[in-house]
Amino acid sequence: MTTQPAVRLEGVTRSFGDLMAVNDIxxxxxxGEIFGIIGPNGAGKTTTVNMICGMLRPSTGTVxxxxxxxIADERKLRQVLGVQFQEAELPGAITxxxxxxxxxxxxxxxxxxxxxxxxxxxxQKLNTRFEKLSGGQKQRLxxxxxxxxxxxxxxxxxxxxxxxxxxxxxxxxxxKQIRDGGTTVVLVTHFMEEAEYLxxxxxxxxEGKIAALGTPAELTAQHSDRRTVTFTAPGFDALSLARIGHxxxxxxxxxxxxxxFLMAGVxxxxxxxxxxxxxxxxxxxxxxxxxxxxxxxxxxxEA
Amino acid sequence: xxxxxxxxxxxFKLFMREPAAMFFTLVFPLMLLFVFGSVFGNEPTDWMDNxxxxxxxxxxxxxxxxGTTAIMSIPIVISEYRNKGIxxxxxxxxxxPLAIIGAQALIYLALTALGFVILYIAGKLVYDLMxxxxxxxxxxxxxxxxLSMASLGFLIGAYFKTPRTASVVANIVYFPQIxxxxxxxxxxxxxxxxxxxxxxxxxxxxxxxxxxAWWGESIDIWNLVYLVAVGAVCMIxxxxxxxxE
Numbered sequence: 001m002t003t004q005p006a007v008r009l010e011g012v013t014r015s016f017g018d019l020m021a022v023n024d025i026x027x028x029x030x031x032g033e034i035f036g037i038i039g040p041n042g043a044g045k046t047t048t049v050n051m052i053c054g055m056l057r058p059s060t061g062t063v064x065x066x067x068x069x070x071i072a073d074e075r076k077l078r079q080v081l082g083v084q085f086q087e088a089e090l091p092g093a094i095t096x097x098x099x100x101x102x103x104x105x106x107x108x109x110x111x112x113x114x115x116x117x118x119x120x121x122x123x124q125k126l127n128t129r130f131e132k133l134s135g136g137q138k139q140r141l142x143x144x145x146x147x148x149x150x151x152x153x154x155x156x157x158x159x160x161x162x163x164x165x166x167x168x169x170x171x172x173x174x175x176k177q178i179r180d181g182g183t184t185v186v187l188v189t190h191f192m193e194e195a196e197y198l199x200x201x202x203x204x205x206x207e208g209k210i211a212a213l214g215t216p217a218e219l220t221a222q223h224s225d226r227r228t229v230t231f232t233a234p235g236f237d238a239l240s241l242a243r244i245g246h247x248x249x250x251x252x253x254x255x256x257x258x259x260x261f262l263m264a265g266v267x268x269x270x271x272x273x274x275x276x277x278x279x280x281x282x283x284x285x286x287x288x289x290x291x292x293x294x295x296x297x298x299x300x301x302e303a
Numbered sequence: 304x305x306x307x308x309x310x311x312x313x314x315f316k317l318f319m320r321e322p323a324a325m326f327f328t329l330v331f332p333l334m335l336l337f338v339f340g341s342v343f344g345n346e347p348t349d350w351m352d353n354x355x356x357x358x359x360x361x362x363x364x365x366x367x368x369x370g371t372t373a374i375m376s377i378p379i380v381i382s383e384y385r386n387k388g389i390x391x392x393x394x395x396x397x398x399x400p401l402a403i404i405g406a407q408a409l410i411y412l413a414l415t416a417l418g419f420v421i422l423y424i425a426g427k428l429v430y431d432l433m434x435x436x437x438x439x440x441x442x443x444x445x446x447x448x449x450l451s452m453a454s455l456g457f458l459i460g461a462y463f464k465t466p467r468t469a470s471v472v473a474n475i476v477y478f479p480q481i482x483x484x485x486x487x488x489x490x491x492x493x494x495x496x497x498x499x500x501x502x503x504x505x506x507x508x509x510x511x512x513x514x515x516a517w518w519g520e521s522i523d524i525w526n527l528v529y530l531v532a533v534g535a536v537c538m539i540x541x542x543x544x545x546x547x548e
Contacts, residue, residue, distance in 0.1 A: 090392065105308075
């Protein structure tokens with residue numbers, strides 16, 4: 001068995017003028033895994049992907065993709081790499097079938113485009129022009145184009161943006177199938193839920209650096225000492241719980257954030273005060289919380 | 304190579320789905336031919352060196368076809384393909400970058416040639432258009448003219464950031480030349496001053512060269528040098544400033 005990683009980044013930086021888009025990133029993507037890259041807009045995700053794909057030369061550091069130098073061995077890499085870009089289009093007047101045939105012609109041994117169109121549910125749209133396809137259909141066409149060469153590695157940048165929740169779920173299952181077929185997947189996303197569900201390992205990128213790296217379980221465990229309890233209690237004195245955790249009250253809704261045994265502390269205090277809220281609940285730590293704490297408070301939606 | 308030809312074939316089909324571009328390349332020159340042909344006919348006249356009106360006009364229409372494909376269509380395609388990420392997607396495949404640009408150049412050359420052939424056949428059949436006196440020289444001159452003007456068009460597409468600006472600039476470069484460089488109307492009818500001032504337009508060289516080759520006159524080497532120089536300068540600047548995305 002080969003132990004060569006599908007992607008290896010060693011001390012990679014990339015600057016545009018004064019802007020340090022990627023600042024000293026090192027990581028390995030293991031062969032056969034789904035590797036998620038998440039982070040707010042402008043974090044350096046797409047710049048990183050561009051360097052992995054050989055579309056961009058790193059300022060310093062080494063990039064190896066499927067063992068190739070993506071710049072020097074660009075043509076060889078393109079035969080075995082599949083890419084679905086966030087910002088790419090096809091000419092408006094090209095039909096689905098023409099696009100599939102065109103992109104098939106670029107590869108020495110392409111996969112049957114008919115079969116891919118079938119699997120990804122666009123075989124009814126073969127004679128439809130690109131400009132007439134829905135956002136989801138365009139997206140699925142791009143995924144088919146990325147898979148035409150039976151790639152060893154496929155990079156999916158914002159795979160499900162523009163898809164409705166149903167189509168998104170379907171795409172997730174298909175991405176798992178891609179991985180199960182032996183293809184390594186690098187998945188760039190700003191949907192935390194997507195990364196949590198799909199990725200075997202995740203790199204959380206912020207301001208050009210890796211803020212956290214690990215399996216979804218490892219990442220949430222890192223921050224599992226954070227607890228949040230909420231309940232409704234009209235006229236509640238916020239100061240009475242100040243020794244237990246950080247209390248905030250809005251519209252009779254009390255939120256207490258704290259560390260270990262917060263739940264027990266709150267329950268005891270409420271018992272003593274003879275308050276019995278019916279809606280007391282606790283929130284578990286999610287990747288979203290981790291993300292917010294690591295990126296300094298910007299949520300994905302705001303970013 | 305297979306990818307290159309499939310790309311060229313696909314791009315050709317896409318062009319044929321653009322009614323406006325197709326009209327101005329293939330149909331509009333024919334309209335000019337028939338409108339002015341029906342008004343003036345093609346009887347040889349003394350004051351035009353025993354050439355007919357159609358004989359004098361058609362070489363200009365040929366240079367107009369070159370202008371349409373090279374200066375009008377190419378900048379728009381280049382800037383649009385860059386801005387929409389169409390080049391970006393193509394570049395992520397094994398096709399060579401030169402083949403991506405080459406396929407565009409090839410189809411616009413083919414369209415230009417198609418425009419010539421349609422115009423020539425119509426002129427010959429309907430007005431007994433004069434047969435080119437130096438056919439090989441004419442082909443060579445047309446080819447050089449196309450490449451040079453295509454470089455100018457490529458430069459416009461590479462330099463201006465949005466398809467909208469590129470298209471406006473293309474219009475500004477194209478339309479005055481159509482009227483002042485002897486394409487839509489012969490410069491022979493201009494006043495001496497106007498003729499002198501329009502001497503330096505790149506497309507004037509194109510028109511002069513086509514006429515000379517067509518009518519069997521000797522080629523003015525300065526026309527050729529000037530035209531090649533314009534093309535070379537545009538090509539050199541383009542290759543330095545062109546970005547795929």
